Amino acid sequence: MAERSETSEALHRALGLTDSEFDDIVSALDREPNALELALFGVMWSEHCSYKSSRIHLKRLPTTGPTVLVGPGENAGVVDAGDGIAVAIRIESHNHPSAIEPAQGAATGVGGILRDIFTMGARPLAVMDPLFFGEPNDARQRWLVEGVVSGISNYGNSVGVPTIGGELTFDRCYQSNPLVNVLCVGALPVERLVLSAATGTGNLAVLLGSSTGRDGIGGVSVLASAGFEGADGAATLDDDKRPSVQVGDPYEEKRLIEACLALLDEGLVVGIQDLGGAGLACATSETAAKGRVGMDVDVTAIPRREPGMEPWEVMTSESQERMLAIVTPAGLAQVEALCAQWEVSATVIGRVTDPGIDANGEPIGLLRLRDGFDGEILAEVPAAALADDAPLYERPMAEPASRAALLDDDPTDALADIDGTAAVLALLGDAHLVYQQYDHQLFLNTVIGPGADAALLRLAGPGLPASSKGMAISTDSNPRWCALDPRAGTAATVAEGLANVAVTGATAVAIVNCLNFGNPEHPEVMWQLSESIDGMTEACLAYGLPVIGGNVSLYNESGGVDIDPTPVVGTLGFVEELLERPPSLAWEAGETLVLVGEREAIGAHAFSLAGSSLAVDVAGRRGGTLFVMDSDAHKATCAFVANLVAESAGGSDGLLASIHDVGSGGIALAAAEMATASGVGVRVEGIQGIAEAFCEHPGRFLATTRDLDALVERANVAGVALSVLGQTGGDDLSIDALVSLSLEALIYRSNHALGEALDAASAS
Amino acid sequence: MTSRIGVVVFPGTNCEHDAVVALDQLGADASLVFHTETSLKGFDGIVLPGGFAHGDYVRPGAIARFSPIMDAVSAFGNDGGPILGICNGFQVLCEAQLLPGALQKNRGLTFLCKPTTLIVSSTRSVLTATATVGQELSIPINHFSGSYTCDSETLSMLRDQERIVLRYRENPNGSIDDIAGITNEAGNIVGLMPHPERAISSLLGSQDGNVLLSSFLHSSSTAQV
Numbered sequence: 011m012a013e014r015s016e017t018s019e020a021l022h023r024a025l026g027l028t029d030s031e032f033d034d035i036v037s038a039l040d041r042e043p044n045a046l047e048l049a050l051f052g053v054m055w056s057e058h059c060s061y062k063s064s065r066i067h068l069k070r071l072p073t074t075g076p077t078v079l080v081g082p083g084e085n086a087g088v089v090d091a092g093d094g095i096a097v098a099i100r101i102e103s104h105n106h107p108s109a110i111e112p113a114q115g116a117a118t119g120v121g122g123i124l125r126d127i128f129t130m131g132a133r134p135l136a137v138m139d140p141l142f143f144g145e146p147n148d149a150r151q152r153w154l155v156e157g158v159v160s161g162i163s164n165y166g167n168s169v170g171v172p173t174i175g176g177e178l179t180f181d182r183c184y185q186s187n188p189l190v191n192v193l194c195v196g197a198l199p200v201e202r203l204v205l206s207a208a209t210g211t212g213n214l215a216v217l218l219g220s221s222t223g224r225d226g227i228g229g230v231s232v233l234a235s236a237g238f239e240g241a242d243g244a245a246t247l248d249d250d251k252r253p254s255v256q257v258g259d260p261y262e263e264k265r266l267i268e269a270c271l272a273l274l275d276e277g278l279v280v281g282i283q284d285l286g287g288a289g290l291a292c293a294t295s296e297t298a299a300k301g302r303v304g305m306d307v308d309v310t311a312i313p314r315r316e317p318g319m320e321p322w323e324v325m326t327s328e329s330q331e332r333m334l335a336i337v338t339p340a341g342l343a344q345v346e347a348l349c350a351q352w353e354v355s356a357t358v359i360g361r362v363t364d365p366g367i368d369a370n371g372e373p374i375g376l377l378r379l380r381d382g383f384d385g386e387i388l389a390e391v392p393a394a395a396l397a398d399d400a401p402l403y404e405r406p407m408a409e410p411a412s413r414a415a416l417l418d419d420d421p422t423d424a425l426a427d428i429d430g431t432a433a434v435l436a437l438l439g440d441a442h443l444v445y446q447q448y449d450h451q452l453f454l455n456t457v458i459g460p461g462a463d464a465a466l467l468r469l470a471g472p473g474l475p476a477s478s479k480g481m482a483i484s485t486d487s488n489p490r491w492c493a494l495d496p497r498a499g500t501a502a503t504v505a506e507g508l509a510n511v512a513v514t515g516a517t518a519v520a521i522v523n524c525l526n527f528g529n530p531e532h533p534e535v536m537w538q539l540s541e542s543i544d545g546m547t548e549a550c551l552a553y554g555l556p557v558i559g560g561n562v563s564l565y566n567e568s569g570g571v572d573i574d575p576t577p578v579v580g581t582l583g584f585v586e587e588l589l590e591r592p593p594s595l596a597w598e599a600g601e602t603l604v605l606v607g608e609r610e611a612i613g614a615h616a617f618s619l620a621g622s623s624l625a626v627d628v629a630g631r632r633g634g635t636l637f638v639m640d641s642d643a644h645k646a647t648c649a650f651v652a653n654l655v656a657e658s659a660g661g662s663d664g665l666l667a668s669i670h671d672v673g674s675g676g677i678a679l680a681a682a683e684m685a686t687a688s689g690v691g692v693r694v695e696g697i698q699g700i701a702e703a704f705c706e707h708p709g710r711f712l713a714t715t716r717d718l719d720a721l722v723e724r725a726n727v728a729g730v731a732l733s734v735l736g737q738t739g740g741d742d743l744s745i746d747a748l749v750s751l752s753l754e755a756l757i758y759r760s761n762h763a764l765g766e767a768l769d770a771a772s773a774s
Numbered sequence: 775m776t777s778r779i780g781v782v783v784f785p786g787t788n789c790e791h792d793a794v795v796a797l798d799q800l801g802a803d804a805s806l807v808f809h810t811e812t813s814l815k816g817f818d819g820i821v822l823p824g825g826f827a828h829g830d831y832v833r834p835g836a837i838a839r840f841s842p843i844m845d846a847v848s849a850f851g852n853d854g855g856p857i858l859g860i861c862n863g864f865q866v867l868c869e870a871q872l873l874p875g876a877l878q879k880n881r882g883l884t885f886l887c888k889p890t891t892l893i894v895s896s897t898r899s900v901l902t903a904t905a906t907v908g909q910e911l912s913i914p915i916n917h918f919s920g921s922y923t924c925d926s927e928t929l930s931m932l933r934d935q936e937r938i939v940l941r942y943r944e945n946p947n948g949s950i951d952d953i954a955g956i957t958n959e960a961g962n963i964v965g966l967m968p969h970p971e972r973a974i975s976s977l978l979g980s981q982d983g984n985v986l987l988s989s990f991l992h993s994s995s996t997a998q999v
Contacts, residue, residue, distance in 0.1 A: 163885045167918075168826045170788025261829025265785050351808075353785055447885045449916050451972050454792050457979075468977070472791040591977060 021045060025052030026231040031401060038395040046379065046389045049322035050396055053228070053288035054295060057235035057564055060400030063530035064562040067543045075556035077519055084205060085126040085284060086196075087558025089520050091469060091584060093477035096200040098132040101193040101485075101524045101580045103563035106233045108190035111255040112157025116190050117165035118226075118258040121330050123194040124171060125284035128267050129333070131204040131274050132196030135453055135471050137166055139176035139192050140485045140524075140578050144185030146767040151180075154188050155768060162192075163447040168260035169267070173448035174456055174465040177485055177578075178441045180767075181626075183493075186238055186568035191524045191561075193485055193580045197471055202274060206283040207300035208336045208362050213280055215294070215305065215360035216345060219266045219332040222290070223315030226256035226328025230287040237529050238568035262331040262354075269352040270333055275473070278345050281336040291325045291396070293334040294360065298375035298393035304363030306378045309388060311359045321379060321388055336362065366392060407540055408533035416494065419633025421625040422618055422701050430700055430748035433628050434682050437675045438756065439763030457591060463671045464510040464581075468588060480588030482516035484581045488674075491621040491706075493574040495636040496538040499621070500545035500577045501552075502636075505644050505708040507581030508553055509671045512648040513711070515592045515656035516583030521550065523560040523579055528572020530564045538575040539564075546577065552641040555581075590660025596688040597668040599739040601714035603692055604721065605677065607647040608709055608731045609702075613638030617701035623674040624704035637707035643731075644709035650730045651711055654721075665721045672710040677735075678703040680712045682743055686756045691740035696733075703748050714738055777994040779804040780817040782847070782863075784827035784838050789860065789971065793823040796971035800988050809841040819856040819900075819994030820847060822863025824916065824969060834862060834877065834919050835869035844870055856900040856994045857963045861917055864955070864965030873958055873965050874932070875924030877917075881948025885918040889979070890968060891943040892954050896936040899957035900993035901964040901986050911982035913968040915946060920967040922949040922956070932956055940966055962993075 022032040025048060035043050035051050043051065057063060073081040079096055080088035086100035104119025120137060127134045139162055144151050166173045171194070208215070233254040273279050281301065283293045290312070298305035309321045315329070337345050342358070349356040361383075365373035375393030380386065392399075410416075445460035457480065458466035464484035469477045486506040491499030508518050523546065528535040539562075550557060566573045597603075610616035619625045620634025651669065658664025668688070672680045677697065685692050697703050715721045718734065725732040743751045779802050783790045790806055797804040804821075807814065814820060827838035838844070844866075851857045851872055859867040867873045880886055894902050894909040905911075924932070929951060932938050940955035947967075955966030970983030 160884075167885060167887075167916075168786070168829065170825060259829075261786050261826065261831070264788065264826070264829075268785075351810075442888075446888045449885075449887050451887065451914060451916065451969075451978075452788060452792065454795055454972060454974070454978060457977055589977065591979075 022048055025049060026056060026235060027052055031055060034401055038392065038399060044389065046322050047391055049326055050291045050389065050391060053230050053291050053326045054396040055400040056231035058230040059288050059292060061562055062400045063403050063405055063564060064539060065402050066404055067540050070543055070547050071557040072547065072550050073556050073558065075520065078556050078558055079203065081558050082560060085129040087520065087522060088130060088203060089558065090200060091479060093479060094200050094475040095469060095477055096198050096203055097481065097582065098127050098130045098196045098198065099522055099580065099582050100126045100559050101191060101522045101578065102561045103524050103526060104190045104192065105187065105526065105563050105566055107229065107255040108158055109188055109238065110252050112154050113161035114255055114257050116158040116161030118256045118330050119190055119192045120162055120165045121258045121263050122286045123192045124169065124263065124267065125286065125333065127194045127196035128270055129206065129282055129284045131202040132198040133271060133471050133473065134171045134194050134196040135455065136172050136174045136467060137192060137194050138174060138465065138483060138485050140487060141176060142179045142181065142184045142189035142576060145180050145182050152768050158190055159444050159447055165258055165260045167449040169264045170452060172450045172452040172456060174450050174467065175460040177487060178444060181489060183489065183574045187566045187573055189526050189566065189576060191578050193522065195483055197469065197474055199473065199475060204274060204279065204282060206281055206297055208281045208297035208303050208305060209301045210280055210338065211303065211362055211364055213336050213338055213362040214342060214358050215307065216335045216337055217312060217332060217357050217359045218269065218335055218349060218354055220259065220262050220329055221313040221315045222324055222327050223329045224319065224323060224327060226254060227323055227326055228254045229256060229328040235565055237565045256328045256330050258330045265352045265354050266331055266333060269349050269354040272348050273335065273345060276344065276348065278337055278341045279335050280338065283334045285332040285334060287328065289325065289327045295377050295393040295396040297334065297336065298377050299397040302373045302375050303365050304376040304378065305360055305393065306363050306380055307360035308383045309379050310382055311357060313355060313357055325379065405530055405536045406533040407537040409537050410534040416633045417635050420620055421629060421631035421634050422615065422620065425619055425625060425629055426700055428629065428700055430678060430703060430745065431750055433624055433704065434678055434749050434751060435759050436628050437623055437679050438682055438759045440760045441764060443764050457588065458514060463513040466514040478587050478589060480516065480585030482511040482514040482583040482585065484510035485578060486510060486581065487576055487578040489574040489576045490623065490626045491636055492542065492577060493632065494621045494634065496541040496575045497545035498636050500542040501549035502639055502708055503577060503579050504546055504549035504553065505639060506673065507579045508648050509708055511581050511583035512652040513655065513669055513671050514585065515652055515659060516585045517652055518555055518581050518583040520558045521555050521579050521581050523557060523577060525560065525562045526566055526573065526576040526578065527564055528567045532572060535572050542575055542577050549641065553645055585656060592655045592659045593664065593666045593668050595668055595670040595684045597684060597690060597714040597738045599690050601667050601716055601738045602718045602734060603694065603712065603714050603736045603738060605733045605735050606651060606711040606713055606730065608640060608643050609733055611637040611707040612640045617705040619701055619705055622676065622704055622706045639707065640709065646728065647709050647730050650728045665715055665717055665724065667714045667716055669711055669713040672712060674706060676704040676706050677712065678745055678749055681745065682756055684712060685743045685753060686760045689753060690738055691742045691753055692736055692738045693740065694736040694745040696735065697746050697748060700748060703745055775995050777802045777818045777991045778816060779819045779821055779994065780807040780814055781805065781821045781823055782807050782809060782843055784809040784841055786827050786829050787823055787825035789824035792971045793821050796974045796983065796987055797991065799974060800984060800991055802991050807843065809843045811843050812846055814846045814850050819990060820850055822859040822866050824861035824863060827862055827866060835865035838866045839870040848872060851963045854960060854962050856990060858901060858990050859965035860969055860971065861967055864967055865919065867963065867965045872963050873956060874928045875922055877919050878921045878923055879919050880921050886946055887914065887916045888946065889914050890946055892940045892968060893943055895941050896939045898936045899939045899961045899964045901955065901990050902939045904989040904992055905985050910943065911985055912980040913970055913973045913983050915968045917967055921947045922953040924950065935959060939964060
């Protein structure tokens with residue numbers, strides 16, 4: 011290997027590249043890169059862009075299915091929904107920007123995911139936000155919560171895409187490294203699907219939208235692909251990273267959406283790519299690599315926000331609200347006119363040229379940066395070397411040494427005498443303070459909005475063919491389970507998603523994932539990631555669900571301490587005919603409460619509290635051996651529930667009057683939530699103890715019916731377990747001798763828990 | 775007769791498609807009118823829908839009032855044509871001084887998207903002409919700056935002239951006198967913060983918005999513009 015010059019040695023390390031990665035770059039180019047080329051590699055080979063630590067593991071996930079039109083690797087996954095409509099879905103993380111600058115970090119997370127969706131030709135129709143913060147007991151957490159929520163609210167509402175749900179989790183492991191994930195779904199007429207390849211020598215690369223500034227430089231590398239220094243919430247140590255956070259403008263994005271969809275409607279676009287992480291470096295190299303063409307970019311043509319910007323700054327800036335469109339020279343005037351109507355700037359910054367030729371005589375994508383259209387070549391790099399050829403790491407993996415002791419520390423017996431009434435009050439709490447800040451109704455699609463098991467939308471929107479189908483989306487995660495057993499915990503998280511969409515009457519068709527983990531250079535974290543991917547693979551195969559897109563967020567650590575493994579699963583399902591509202595979680599007096607699904611988990615523990623909300627959040631007991639799932643029974647139960655819900659929509663003649671998934675907090679919390687939503691009490695009998703009341707293994711639903719005999723008959727025919735738990739009515743929630751609460755207390759607690767927790771934080 | 779309704783689109787408007795769907799469902803012929811247009815010829819009624827016209831920069835509605843279409847909107851209203859401003863459209867009408875008063879940030883200083891119960895307080899407007907005083911309607915709100923305010927003289931005038939057309943049963947945002955919607959003296963220009971177009975079917979949870987929108991369409995079909 012040739013000696014590295016001293017200057018580039020200092021530079022490549024500052025850009026986040028290792029010595030061996032620098033050597034790989036020299037081999038790819040067959041020469042030493044100049045500073046600009048090195049800057050391109052620095053962002054494109056970052057963990058965030060290249061998935062270099064996770065890619066060999068991600069390959070194990072199933073990604074194909076009969077309805078999948080586009081799987082992982084494009085800007086979003088796309089499935090065929092029928093009726094001439096395709097649905098695009100994607101999930102992303104914006105964790106580190108949100109930790110440093112919560113409002114802008116969260117806002118630009120929303121902006122970025124919207125561009126991923128309309129890049130595919132789809133109109134973004136809904137956003138969901140799974141959020142994870144530290145315990146709400148200090149002022150910094152309140153600053154993070156309020157900043158993130160206001161960022162999502164300001165950007166999402168203003169840009170005109172409803173936020174229809176998400177998750178809100180508080181746990182000490184996120185104290186210095188909150189997680190802000192964002193999922194977006196959009197829909198398009200199936201024939202309008204566009205991909206991001208640049209083609210056609212002589213075609214023009216047109217930069218649409220905002221000018222390019224010095225914000226967000228190094229966002230993917232310095233910020234997203236390194237851990238935080240500060241521990242215990244002292245993130246001020248990382249404040250110097252703030253310039254790497256982008257700044258968003260939803261009004262610019264709104265006009266950009268309308269302009270791009272209009273361009274696609276008019277057939278004026280050959281290929282299109284959003285500018286997100288790694289900015290123009292990423293957009294130009296990916297389009298050239300996919301199209302196997304040359305791409306000549308005039309760096310001086312790119313509109314700048316301020317004078318004196320260097321080419322490397324222009325190419326790696328993550329300024330928001332920009333898109334790169336490939337258009338024909340003949341169509342340019344029309345493109346410019348349409349953009350002018352929406353007050354969107356459109357600038358020719360490059361052109362498609364002949365491809366390079368590789369050693370085998372095959373055409374390859376080539377990125378050339380020039381000073382003027384025919385000026386000096388500032389950088390020349392095979393596009394695939396940037397976009398696809400980052401080194402793949404098989405990093406060392408090791409099961410955490412402390413895990414055996416953790417698994418042995420089962421809390422189930424120790425918690426047998428805990429006060430169930432106090433536990434229900436501790437766990438109850440509605441997130442309306444958060445979601446009422448989000449427009450969740452735009453487009454007249456929201457049949458079930460935030461706060462339910464899953465969101466349910468009409469499959470409709472401007473420019474779509476008519477359809478009476480419904481679309482259900484759920485986001486799910488359970489770091490409590492995954493901390494104990496990343497494999498089984500992740501599999502159970504997929505199972506939760508299946509159950510949550512079933513509650514709306516939908517059948518799940520695909521999932522997307524956002525894998526939030528710690529530092530991949532820690533062998534324990536790589537073991538968690540690998541186990542989690544294996545668990546997801548097992549569950550996806552068991553339930554017939556392809557993974558059609560995803561995101562991996564690593565280096566979620568601070569002061570050397572990793573977060574608990576937090577795989578987030580977004581589940582997409584469809585309802586064949588959505589004409590009337592499905593049963594909600596609200597019951598009326600005089601109905602019979604039943605548990606649908608197997609009462610006991612299989613394996614050694616029928617009712618285990620390991621990893622449960624009761625054990626972890628109430629009692630602070632994080633150990634134990636996780637339940638074992640019966641995936642066949644779960645699949646059958648979910649199908650049974652989905653069918654019954656769909657049949658019971660709209661009327662009083664259906665077999666189901668109300669339904670709710672049994673999730674965090676188990677049967678006790680599910681019953682409490684149903685009673686609270688109904689304003690009607692319930693008497694539950696025959697629960698065998700605290701463990702059965704609060705255990706969390708998926709595959710169980712609480713439901714009420716006015717025709718028990720008919721429901722039992724249907725369950726018997728389907729081979730699905732069903733047990734009677736009690737009767738609705740009265741003004742109290744009572745669960746044997748375990749829980750006894752008035753409706754008044756339940757409703758007060760549900761409405762005030764979150765507000766009081768955050769108020770206490772600001773007072774401290 | 776089918777009412778031809780123009781739904782004005784400013785850059786940043788986002789409820790225009792919803793307004794068209796809701797009006798068409800009630801038998802109207804609604805179409806979009808871009809803000810750079812200067813004529814509203816051929817329309818029987820005009821809707822300024824919700825959203826964030828011009829990004830709500832400066833203040834909601836403050837820039838939109840200068841959009842080219844606004845001269846035509848004023849002329850249409852001055853001639854007695856029915857005009858409905860929903861949410862951001864209400865803010866635009868106030869900024870354009872087609873309606874009195876102003877909308878300031880919600881008490882509590884957060885955005886609010888939630889169901890509200892409205893009470894019809896006056897039928898002396900195109901939006902409430904076919905409703906009944908005292909009628910309760912379940913219609914959602916979706917705004918940050920929805921707290922209606924005006925000076926005490928204006929408030930007395932609005933009350934005396936029965937120009938407060940809708941009130942909140944439980945005031946969500948601090949609006950003076952629980953005001954959710956008002957009209958001009960002639961009753962043909964109405965602004966309200968809640969979104970009637972979001973309450974048009976039981977599938978969406980309420981169809982009470984149809985009470986207001988069908989009144990507006992009825993007025994549009996009978997107005998002499």
